[in-house]
Amino acid sequence: MSIYLDNNATTALDAQVLDAMLPYMQQHFGNPSSVHRFGRTTKAAIERAREQVGALVGAHPSQVTFTACGTEANNWVVKSVAKTKQRLLVSAIEHASLLAAAQAQLKQGSELELLPVTTAGVFCAQSLEKALQKPVDLISLMLANNETGVIQPLADMVKLCRKLQPHAPIHTDACQAAGKISVDFNSLDVQFMSLSAHKLYGPLGAGALISDKTVALEPLLSGGGQERGLRSGTENTAAIVGFGKAAELALAKLKNRTAHAAQLKQQLERGLSSIDKVTIFAKDSHRLPNTVQFSLAGFHGETTLMKLDCKNIAVSSGSACDADKVEPSHVLLAMGIDEQTALGAIRVSIGKHNTQQEIEQLINAIAQIAAGGDNCSPNLIATNSR
Numbered sequence: 001m002s003i004y005l006d007n008n009a010t011t012a013l014d015a016q017v018l019d020a021m022l023p024y025m026q027q028h029f030g031n032p033s034s035v036h037r038f039g040r041t042t043k044a045a046i047e048r049a050r051e052q053v054g055a056l057v058g059a060h061p062s063q064v065t066f067t068a069c070g071t072e073a074n075n076w077v078v079k080s081v082a083k084t085k086q087r088l089l090v091s092a093i094e095h096a097s098l099l100a101a102a103q104a105q106l107k108q109g110s111e112l113e114l115l116p117v118t119t120a121g122v123f124c125a126q127s128l129e130k131a132l133q134k135p136v137d138l139i140s141l142m143l144a145n146n147e148t149g150v151i152q153p154l155a156d157m158v159k160l161c162r163k164l165q166p167h168a169p170i171h172t173d174a175c176q177a178a179g180k181i182s183v184d185f186n187s188l189d190v191q192f193m194s195l196s197a198h199k200l201y202g203p204l205g206a207g208a209l210i211s212d213k214t215v216a217l218e219p220l221l222s223g224g225g226q227e228r229g230l231r232s233g234t235e236n237t238a239a240i241v242g243f244g245k246a247a248e249l250a251l252a253k254l255k256n257r258t259a260h261a262a263q264l265k266q267q268l269e270r271g272l273s274s275i276d277k278v279t280i281f282a283k284d285s286h287r288l289p290n291t292v293q294f295s296l297a298g299f300h301g302e303t304t305l306m307k308l309d310c311k312n313i314a315v316s317s318g319s320a321c322d323a324d325k326v327e328p329s330h331v332l333l334a335m336g337i338d339e340q341t342a343l344g345a346i347r348v349s350i351g352k353h354n355t356q357q358e359i360e361q362l363i364n365a366i367a368q369i370a371a372g373g374d375n376c377s378p379n380l381i382a383t384n385s386r
């Protein structure tokens with residue numbers, strides 16, 4: 001049996017979510033813009049999903065705009081708000097979908113400042129204060145990091161932003177936080193928030209941009225005027241319905257899922273601490289209940305990953321790879337971790353299906369690899385930490 005411990009990359013579709021989706025892939029196929037009963041049925045299902053997704057993050061349904069994924073939501077905010085010749089302030093540890101979109105704005109004459117983090121992987125208030133001395137057109141600070149799992153003190157950061165640059169719109173990427181910790185859009189006092197369905201046992205193909213509607217968004221796609229004219233195109237009804245159901249379950253089961261993950265995380269960290277070569281990143285920071293990132297001294301993360309894969313255990317490395325070379329994680333580098341150590345990174349992200357036995361198997365496998373006692377010599381393949 002394979003052990004899946006890469007739940008920050010994507011999660012297995014929940015059976016109840018699939019059940020909710022199936023009717024919208026078969027009998028309820030109407031175009032939600034059609035006024036006849038077929039259309040009205042799918043339109044109503046989308047509006048129900050909007051309520052469910054809004055409820056997960058304490059937002060009003062009218063604040064929810066569906067997208068195809070978290071990447072789309074991140075790109076949309078940056079491209080819509082930043083336009084030309086703007087000053088963007090973005091943390092150095094954002095997901096690639098945010099960083100790359102912000103970097104692309106440089107071609108439009110915009111200025112990009114990367115907010116550093118401390119060695120514990122946390123946003124630095126002093127640096128933020130300094131960066132806020134000049135006017136800013138968009139601030140983007142994630143709620144929880146996908147690699148280290150560090151939960152950022154976002155509310156404090158937002159307060160500082162409001163004090164020093166009261167008119168700067170603030171976006172937060174909550175793709176990894178939603179469903180793992182309690183998230184409240186309105187009390188965070190941000191203008192925009194990105195979400196992704198497949199990170200919380202929902203389907204691929206659905207995400208959302210939450211907006212408080214005080215800052216106008218440029219329509220992402222023009223045409224039939226769906227999503228209140230912001231994102232034209234016939235809706236992916238089944239995926240949206242699935243996102244809604246996944247959000248409803250995530251909210252209802254948050255306490256149980258969190259407690260389950262936290263218990264396994266504690267077991268994993270206890271086991272890892274008995275292996276000499278292991279260093280857990282951001283160990284003392286406030287982190288997601290399901291995420292542990294560590295390095296194994298003397299081993300390349302990609303090698304460890306493939307050795308674990310040989311043992312039917314799926315984890316992620318912290319590196320970004322292309323066909324020719326492996327780059328260390330920008331998140332770990334931003335924390336001041338040296339390149340060599342960063343290249344050794346492995347991320348374990350626990351999900352609701354994982355068991356104590358699986359964690360024990362993982363600990364044993366890592367101990368065996370660390371001791372050089374495994375006989376698997378994997379062929380390296382390109383992977384990517386998401």
Ligand code: PLP
Pocket residue numbers: 008009068069070071072074095097142144145146173175176195196197198207386
């Ligand atoms: N933001 C964060 C923090 C993520 O971890 C990811 C995915 O790994 C994304 C955004 C992108 O989400 P999606 O895969 O839905 O495009």
